[in-house]
Amino acid sequence: MSLRLLLSIALLATLAACSKLESxxxxxxxxxxxxxxxxxxxxxxxxxxxxxxFQFWIERQKLTELPFPxxxxxxxxxxxxxxxxxxxxxxxxxxxxxxxxxxxxRFDLSKAYWLITGIGGGDPQDVSLGTAAWARHVVDGDxxxxxxxxxxxxxxxxxLLPLGAKKPNDxxxxxxxxxxxxxxxxxLTEWAYALTKDHPVADxxxxxxxxxxxxxxxxxxxxxxxxxxxTMSSSTYFHGDLLTKWANDWMQLQAGPDANFMMxxxxxxxxxxxLRRLARNKLVDLDRVMVLRTASNYSMQPxxxxxxxxxxxxxxENGVPxxxxxxxxxxxxxxxxxxxxxxxxxxxxxxxxxxK
Numbered sequence: 001m002s003l004r005l006l007l008s009i010a011l012l013a014t015l016a017a018c019s020k021l022e023s024x025x026x027x028x029x030x031x032x033x034x035x036x037x038x039x040x041x042x043x044x045x046x047x048x049x050x051x052x053x054f055q056f057w058i059e060r061q062k063l064t065e066l067p068f069p070x071x072x073x074x075x076x077x078x079x080x081x082x083x084x085x086x087x088x089x090x091x092x093x094x095x096x097x098x099x100x101x102x103x104x105x106r107f108d109l110s111k112a113y114w115l116i117t118g119i120g121g122g123d124p125q126d127v128s129l130g131t132a133a134w135a136r137h138v139v140d141g142d143x144x145x146x147x148x149x150x151x152x153x154x155x156x157x158x159x160l161l162p163l164g165a166k167k168p169n170d171x172x173x174x175x176x177x178x179x180x181x182x183x184x185x186x187x188l189t190e191w192a193y194a195l196t197k198d199h200p201v202a203d204x205x206x207x208x209x210x211x212x213x214x215x216x217x218x219x220x221x222x223x224x225x226x227x228x229x230x231t232m233s234s235s236t237y238f239h240g241d242l243l244t245k246w247a248n249d250w251m252q253l254q255a256g257p258d259a260n261f262m263m264x265x266x267x268x269x270x271x272x273x274x275l276r277r278l279a280r281n282k283l284v285d286l287d288r289v290m291v292l293r294t295a296s297n298y299s300m301q302p303x304x305x306x307x308x309x310x311x312x313x314x315x316x317e318n319g320v321p322x323x324x325x326x327x328x329x330x331x332x333x334x335x336x337x338x339x340x341x342x343x344x345x346x347x348x349x350x351x352x353x354x355x356k
Contacts, residue, residue: 030108034081034341035334038098038116040267041089046073051320053118054086056327070100080338083107087267090235091142094270102278109278111345113288113337116271117330119322120231121264122295123244124217129207129298130224130321132329133231133262134193135291137255138182140269141234141247158246162253169249181254182272185287187350189228192290192333197226199332201325206317213302220298224321226329229262230255231293233269240307244300263293287348292330296322 039053046065047058054073057063063076063084072088087097102109122131147159156168164174201224214220232247244261251261268291278284296319301310315322337344 028105031077031106032081032108033077033083033112034338034345035083036101036109036112036114037082037084037330037334038094038114038271039084039086040094040118040265042073042086046076046086050318051323052086053323053326054084056323057084060327060331066106068100068104070104071097075101081341082334082338083112087271090266091140091233091270091273092235094267095274096270098271098274099277102274102283109284110282111288112284113290113344114275114284115290115292115330115334116268117292117326118265118267118294119296119319119326120293121239121297121299122220123229123248123262123264124214124220124298124300124302125244125248126219126229126260126262127227127295128211128220128222128224129295129316130201130203130325132196132201132224132226132292132294132325133229134189134196134227135231135263135268135293136184136186136189136228137230137251137259138184138268138272138291139230139232139251139254139259139261140180140182141232141238141250141264142236142269143177143180144250157249158242160246160250168246169253171253179269179273179276182269182276183255184289184291185348188287188290188348191349192292193226193228195336196329196332199226199329201225201329202321204317204321207321210316213305214298216303224295224325227262230259231263231265231268231291232261233265233267235266237266237311238264239299239311241300242307247299263295264299265293268293285348290333292326294322294325294329 037057042052042054043050046054058076063078065074065076068075073086076084085101087094145161152159161168162172163176164172203223211221247261251259279286297315301307
């Protein structure tokens with residue numbers, strides 16, 4: 001048999017297979033998703049051991065595992081319309097995993113609400129351990145210029161400055177990128193906060209004892225609460241008094257004077273970069289995205305301690321109170337959206353709407 005004939009047969013077989021595949025895809029109806037919960041890390045297995053951000057959602061919502069070859073973990077769903085994903089730690093993992101989910105043909109995410117929720121480092125000027133903060137802004141803290149601390153000019157507060165700028169806290173007058181600031185739907189944030197602000201976030205002996213070290217920081221020594229505050233996303237785990245000062249400055253420089261840095265995290269700008277790309281193609285709706293972070297540790301040292309000690313100090317109670325708060329506070333919003341889906345399928349709630 002000639003090579004030409006073999007190639008012709010192979011081409012016909014390929015066309016036939018493609019035709020069958022197209023037929024199957026045309027018949028398959030994507031599963032409509034109401035809410036996507038995005039967590040970032042798990043300590044071991046997704047179920048049955050010490051919990052990370054993912055496990056409470058799987059076990060308590062009785063989610064069923066589905067294969068997700070392009071992800072770090074399987075995805076989990078239930079018949080109510082809830083889907084949960086764990087991206088893996090860091091900005092690159094978050095962006096890749098969310099993008100893989102967004103283009104997965106098994107799911108219709110066009111009307112889905114997204115709850116990005118997990119633990120973070122809280123600014124003791126604003127929050128206590130276990131506090132839950134709904135973000136209006138997410139700002140990337142990696143996209144910048146940096147020089148070594150030993151070479152910082154004497155009149156600079158730190159060696160971090162915007163891309164294209166000549167000194168810290170100057171707006172770039174040269175090149176920059178458009179994935180530094182992600183404004184969220186402020187009305188949706190206010191609605192979620194109003195729905196959860198009176199939730200009694202559980203206190204515990206471990207976090208109560210740890211926060212006593214922050215004398216002189218009134219919010220840091222309170223029992224945990226729910227608030228509105230913004231998230232700094234950086235794959236670099238920054239820490240300490242001076243870098244917390246930088247984070248506050250950077251947040252307002254990039255997001256405006258109404259922004260307030262409260263939580264440090266390692267993934268959210270990656271998730272939002274992917275969601276922004278997906279929204280360009282009408283696969284998701286950016287107005288339906290929420291970010292909730294809960295404080296498992298502080299972003300700086302307490303009075304009398306060094307930043308180096310504080311950076312590597314163990315999280316009180318291994319961060320479990322913050323993991324619980326992320327689930328409990330976030331789930332109030334998730335259940336509201338799912339149980340009252342006819343009201344929210346085609347209408348994104350706002351701050352002025354009834355929340356009870």
